[in-house]
Amino acid sequence: MAAEVVSQTAPLTQTPLPRPAVKSSASLRPLFVMSGLGLFLELLLIRWVTTEIRIFAYLQNTVLVVCFLGLGMGCWDSRRPFALRHMLVPLTVLVALLALPPTRIYLGTAITDMLSGATGMTIWGAGTATGATAIAGAVFGSVLTLGLMYLLWATFVPVGRLIAAQMNSHPNTLAAYSANVAGSLVGIWLFVACCAAGLPPAAWVAVFAAGAAWWIGSGGKSKAGDAALLVAILGGGVLAGTEPAWESTVWSGYQKLSLYDYGHESPPTAWAAVGGERRPVNMGMGTHMIGVNNIGYQATIDLRPATVAARPEHYPPNQRGLSQYDLPAKLHPNPKSALVVGAGSGNDVAGLLRNGVERVTAVEIDAAIVTFGRAVHPEKPYDDPRVTVVIDDARSYFEAGTEKFDVITFGLLDSHTTTAMTNARLDHYVYTVESLKRAKSLLAPGGVMVLSFEAQKPFILDRMARTLAATFGEEPLAFHVPWNGYGWGGVVFVAGDRTAAAGRIAADPALAARVAVWTAALPARPPVAAEMATDDWPYIYLESRHVPPLYLLLAASLVVLFLIGLRQLNAPDILSGWDRSRAHFFLLGAAFMLLEVQNVSKAAVVLGNTWAVNAVIITGVLLMILAANGLAGWCRRVPIGAVVALLVGSCLALYFVDLSRFAGLPYWQKAAAVGLLTCLPMLFSGIVFIRSFAATERKDVALGANLFGSLAGGLLQTVTFVTGIQALLLIVAGLYLLAAVVRPAGKPATA
Numbered sequence: 001m002a003a004e005v006v007s008q009t010a011p012l013t014q015t016p017l018p019r020p021a022v023k024s025s026a027s028l029r030p031l032f033v034m035s036g037l038g039l040f041l042e043l044l045l046i047r048w049v050t051t052e053i054r055i056f057a058y059l060q061n062t063v064l065v066v067c068f069l070g071l072g073m074g075c076w077d078s079r080r081p082f083a084l085r086h087m088l089v090p091l092t093v094l095v096a097l098l099a100l101p102p103t104r105i106y107l108g109t110a111i112t113d114m115l116s117g118a119t120g121m122t123i124w125g126a127g128t129a130t131g132a133t134a135i136a137g138a139v140f141g142s143v144l145t146l147g148l149m150y151l152l153w154a155t156f157v158p159v160g161r162l163i164a165a166q167m168n169s170h171p172n173t174l175a176a177y178s179a180n181v182a183g184s185l186v187g188i189w190l191f192v193a194c195c196a197a198g199l200p201p202a203a204w205v206a207v208f209a210a211g212a213a214w215w216i217g218s219g220g221k222s223k224a225g226d227a228a229l230l231v232a233i234l235g236g237g238v239l240a241g242t243e244p245a246w247e248s249t250v251w252s253g254y255q256k257l258s259l260y261d262y263g264h265e266s267p268p269t270a271w272a273a274v275g276g277e278r279r280p281v282n283m284g285m286g287t288h289m290i291g292v293n294n295i296g297y298q299a300t301i302d303l304r305p306a307t308v309a310a311r312p313e314h315y316p317p318n319q320r321g322l323s324q325y326d327l328p329a330k331l332h333p334n335p336k337s338a339l340v341v342g343a344g345s346g347n348d349v350a351g352l353l354r355n356g357v358e359r360v361t362a363v364e365i366d367a368a369i370v371t372f373g374r375a376v377h378p379e380k381p382y383d384d385p386r387v388t389v390v391i392d393d394a395r396s397y398f399e400a401g402t403e404k405f406d407v408i409t410f411g412l413l414d415s416h417t418t419t420a421m422t423n424a425r426l427d428h429y430v431y432t433v434e435s436l437k438r439a440k441s442l443l444a445p446g447g448v449m450v451l452s453f454e455a456q457k458p459f460i461l462d463r464m465a466r467t468l469a470a471t472f473g474e475e476p477l478a479f480h481v482p483w484n485g486y487g488w489g490g491v492v493f494v495a496g497d498r499t500a501a502a503g504r505i506a507a508d509p510a511l512a513a514r515v516a517v518w519t520a521a522l523p524a525r526p527p528v529a530a531e532m533a534t535d536d537w538p539y540i541y542l543e544s545r546h547v548p549p550l551y552l553l554l555a556a557s558l559v560v561l562f563l564i565g566l567r568q569l570n571a572p573d574i575l576s577g578w579d580r581s582r583a584h585f586f587l588l589g590a591a592f593m594l595l596e597v598q599n600v601s602k603a604a605v606v607l608g609n610t611w612a613v614n615a616v617i618i619t620g621v622l623l624m625i626l627a628a629n630g631l632a633g634w635c636r637r638v639p640i641g642a643v644v645a646l647l648v649g650s651c652l653a654l655y656f657v658d659l660s661r662f663a664g665l666p667y668w669q670k671a672a673a674v675g676l677l678t679c680l681p682m683l684f685s686g687i688v689f690i691r692s693f694a695a696t697e698r699k700d701v702a703l704g705a706n707l708f709g710s711l712a713g714g715l716l717q718t719v720t721f722v723t724g725i726q727a728l729l730l731i732v733a734g735l736y737l738l739a740a741v742v743r744p745a746g747k748p749a750t751a
Contacts, residue, residue: 074160
């Protein structure tokens with residue numbers, strides 16, 4: 001989520017905004033509405049852009065920091081009158097690019113393929129260009145990306161202007177700031193409600209249009225012109241809600257999911273164009289395809305014996321009954337109970353049921369995928385009374401679970417997205433040493449754990465094998481199952497009671513023959529051992545500790561965008577006059593952003609990496625800010641040095657607290673404990689901020705600097721690729737100490 005835009009960074013200005021609709025400068029309604037609307041729009045665009053331009057699903061904070069840049073520069077340009085038209089024109093162009101199939105398909109595929117060569121990360125389904133081709137692609141992809149970033153920036157500059165003017169014109173600074181935070185809280189939960197209900201972009205833009213109607217005709221522009229642009233945006237939202245050639249499209253709380261009916265066709269190639277986009281084709285591999293964020297994700301595969309026997313051309317006879325979904329149950333001598341994490345549309349569950357498992361618990365983070373499975377999976381595994389479906393993050397289930405299982409199987413559990421607040425993908429915390437140890441604790445004596453993973457690069461294979469070895473005290477069995485009619489294949493790791501599993505393989509000649517072939521096909525592990533993933537460094541797709549080149553490329557693009565903005569706004573003085581006051585607010589903003597990233601990361605380990613957890617943590621942050629505002633009067637009697645000491649001390653204390661100790665508590669008790677501990681520094685941070693803010697004369701300059709600090713914090717979080725996540729708390733403490741050092745004595749200096 002992106003609450004930091006409004007928690008401590010809402011821009012102010014020096015000059016009141018002349019707008020006839022505001023009857024009194026003491027009215028908080030316009031400020032409240034635009035604060036909520038601005039954050040809602042930010043979350044909307046983070047979700048939409050990162051869905052359609054797929055590479056940014058892995059880099060969601062890029063959209064976040066571009067929005068910061070627009071808001072901050074709007075703050076410092078707030079002497080210019082606000083006009084809704086200035087906001088709607090770039091937004092209309094952006095919506096058209098995201099909604100029209102030709103541009104959506106081209107930009108989503110081209111930018112991802114062109115930039116993938118410079119990522120330094122594993123991007124599912126992306127191009128594999130190298131050398132000069134990769135460099136040329138990175139350059140052109142960066143130009144296209146800069147164009148999208150400009151549209152985002154231009155959309156949020158007017159938002160900064162309006163909020164700034166409204167706050168600056170209000171006679172009660174504390175009340176105005178509280179209205180800003182409260183409006184932001186409403187904006188967050190409006191968008192959370194849209195996501196929870198699975199509403200498509202049409203509903204999102206309808207909510208935005210309803211709020212934006214307040215300012216139709218502002219700035220002396222034609223009301224009819226503004227209304228026409230809002231209608232165009234609504235039309236784009238409707239158009240974006242479906243995918244050509246797909247049976248249905250659903251926007252779940254995590255991603256865009258599309259369902260394609262394969263029928264019984266048998267195309268000759270492994271990929272074909274579906275609706276103008278590359279899609280994996282049938283190859284006898286199922287009845288339906290589930291696509292996620294414009295890439296093939298899962299297929300519902302019919303492996304009933306009668307179906308397999310009837311189609312030998314698609315199901316190789318030498319693998320009959322030995323699909324990757326049948327293996328987990330066959331590797332245990334008497335599997336009574338099984339746990340599946342990453343259950344998806346039901347292939348793993350169906351395999352366990354076919355092999356006689358009496359009780360299956362299926363854990364899947366996205367309810368929409370389970371709904372697709374219930375509707376179209378030919379074996380109907382989720383309708384079987386032996387199956388219990390749990391909608392939860394796998395890590396969260398491991399932390400809270402107490403039941404023991406004979407078999408634990410990891411489906412092809414991989415993520416195509418991150419949260420907007422961190423660099424961690426949804427699946428990162430599932431494959432850490434700590435997570436696998438928790439999963440091991442759920443194995444019954446003699447139990448077997450089977451982990452399937454698409455290890456696209458040798459270092460990923462090595463990392464998974466070494467992590468399992470560290471967990472179980474011995475190397476796992478490992479072999480590579482091919483992609484064919486029985487499934488999408490991948491590397492299968494077998495851990496737990498390896499002796500029992502090896503005995504089961506030896507006792508089945510057909511299985512032993514297949515495993516021998518698959519073991520020989522396993523890629524060689526690299527000569528240099530890969531570092532194991534931990535909760536502190538969970539980056540399973542990163543080969544070593546370094547900042548991926550793509551992040552550096554995007555940072556350079558932000559610098560270019562900033563310079564373009566300076567020229568367009570004719571505001572070269574933005575860079576001048578950086579005194580102690582500006583530095584103070586800049587450091588507060590950077591520290592606050594990094595602290596928020598740390599909070600979301602810590603909560604993900606204990607509570608799961610779900611949208612609900614993230615929303616609750618961000619809500620807790622905003623409530624702490626409101627609490628700090630409420631304590632502002634009383635805190636005048638407390639020396640600022642004491643508040644800073646509490647702030648820095650709480651950050652350092654959190655560094656030494658292992659929040660996983662709360663994992664065994666009932667959910668709401670551990671949620672309360674984690675939320676309170678992680679958000680406590682926010683209370684002291686809010687008090688420091690509001691006391692400094694109340695004392696400064698140039699509130700537009702102060703909060704503009706604060707917003708730019710948040711932008712810097714968003715970029716600075718990339719250090720976690722090198723230092724790990726826990727070190728952020730030390731950086732945060734240092735930034736807060738530095739902010740206290742540069743804080744002007746008495747009344748902060750005005751610029």
